[in-house]
Amino acid sequence: MQSSISNVKATDQLKVLVFGAGAIGTYYGGSLALAGHHIVFVEQPKMVEQLRERGLRLDLTIDERRKTKDAFVVEPRSFVIEPSLEDALKFGPFDVALFALKSFDTTAALEGMKPFAEKLPPILCLSNGVENEQAIARALGADKVIYGTVTTAIGRRGAGDIVLEKLRGTGIAAGHALSEKLVAAFQNAYLNCRLYPEAHSMKWSKMLTNLVANPTSAILNMSAAEVFANRKLYKLEIAMLKECLDVMKAQNLEVVDLPGTPVKLLALATKLPLWLSKPFLSRAAGSGRGGKMPSFHIDLYSGRGQSEIQFLHGAVVREGKARGVPTPVNEVLTTTLLALTNKEIPLEEFAGQPEKLLERLEKLTSLKVGK
Numbered sequence: 001m002q003s004s005i006s007n008v009k010a011t012d013q014l015k016v017l018v019f020g021a022g023a024i025g026t027y028y029g030g031s032l033a034l035a036g037h038h039i040v041f042v043e044q045p046k047m048v049e050q051l052r053e054r055g056l057r058l059d060l061t062i063d064e065r066r067k068t069k070d071a072f073v074v075e076p077r078s079f080v081i082e083p084s085l086e087d088a089l090k091f092g093p094f095d096v097a098l099f100a101l102k103s104f105d106t107t108a109a110l111e112g113m114k115p116f117a118e119k120l121p122p123i124l125c126l127s128n129g130v131e132n133e134q135a136i137a138r139a140l141g142a143d144k145v146i147y148g149t150v151t152t153a154i155g156r157r158g159a160g161d162i163v164l165e166k167l168r169g170t171g172i173a174a175g176h177a178l179s180e181k182l183v184a185a186f187q188n189a190y191l192n193c194r195l196y197p198e199a200h201s202m203k204w205s206k207m208l209t210n211l212v213a214n215p216t217s218a219i220l221n222m223s224a225a226e227v228f229a230n231r232k233l234y235k236l237e238i239a240m241l242k243e244c245l246d247v248m249k250a251q252n253l254e255v256v257d258l259p260g261t262p263v264k265l266l267a268l269a270t271k272l273p274l275w276l277s278k279p280f281l282s283r284a285a286g287s288g289r290g291g292k293m294p295s296f297h298i299d300l301y302s303g304r305g306q307s308e309i310q311f312l313h314g315a316v317v318r319e320g321k322a323r324g325v326p327t328p329v330n331e332v333l334t335t336t337l338l339a340l341t342n343k344e345i346p347l348e349e350f351a352g353q354p355e356k357l358l359e360r361l362e363k364l365t366s367l368k369v370g371k
Helices: 023-034 045-054 085-091 103-119 132-140 179-188 199-211 214-220 224-229 231-250 263-269 274-287 295-302 313-323 328-341 354-364
Strands: 015-019 038-042 056-059 072-074 080-082 096-099 123-125 145-150 153-158 161-166 170-173 193-196
Touching (some): 015 023, 015 085, 023 056, 023 072, 023 096, 023 161, 038 085, 045 080, 132 145, 170 179, 170 199, 199 214, 199 231, 214 224, 214 295, 214 328, 224 231, 224 274, 231 274, 231 313, 231 328, 231 354, 263 274, 328 354
Parallel strands (some): 015 096, 038 080, 056 161, 123 145, 170 193
Antiparallel strands (some): 056 072, 145 170
């Protein structure tokens, strides 16, 4: 295994607070540590001792720029990990914090952060969804928020042990005093970072990619490939994406390409004949998640009792209602998956039964999927 390396000048070093050593936290925090930045993690007590003892392991071998066939190990002496925010802040002051929690964990996390608001640095939010940044701004102040997004696919093998599955990159929105400095630091750490002039277009474009085959896979207990192989389900996916694009248009937001992710082509596919768009969307749905089942499926079948659908498709519905844009397909998918998540409907209700879901949609909306 490769040990940690450093390639950043002392004058350019950042002191970074990372909330969580999950897949994204380990990848970004570990990559920045490898590049010579000072990293402090806040993590659950049960994981702290493990990571203090053995460090982080990052399998980045698919990145040819690294020129190695071995995983990197970030030795425990190369980072700090603490079981509470209060303990972590003792190693400050920090230049920036990285926040990439599940959206359903955001509210609780912010409640825990409020007492320390004055000591917290600006927060780069890499979470999925389009409402987390606003929640951070309300809790900590608008000056504490930097909009970001992740298109790289990262797998988690265990605590502090990740594998880079699909290298794409990171988006950071302009407009904050730190934005350009962060882009340079992330680029230097091989994180493929790009600066975006408009935050909301960037975030909504990323969310558009998260919507594809996500709720249908969970509701039906089918892979994305199986969803797209069904013509009627494919028409459903197109209808769902069109609603999101209508909501973006109502906000005067542009669809923008993200690092390694041709989102404009995804939007264009909704305007093409089905036979022409299906091959592209099928590839996008299969490759975008690094070969894993979609996240809603993982969350539903983990039994954790929470789903991000209310923060993705649900956000489309809320913004649509606020702007007078109908979003019936997104609404039915949201309410159905939430009912499954809350055990109001048994998991078997729609599993492997596309026609049953389609009947529900046709009954509650004007969508006609035909043959």
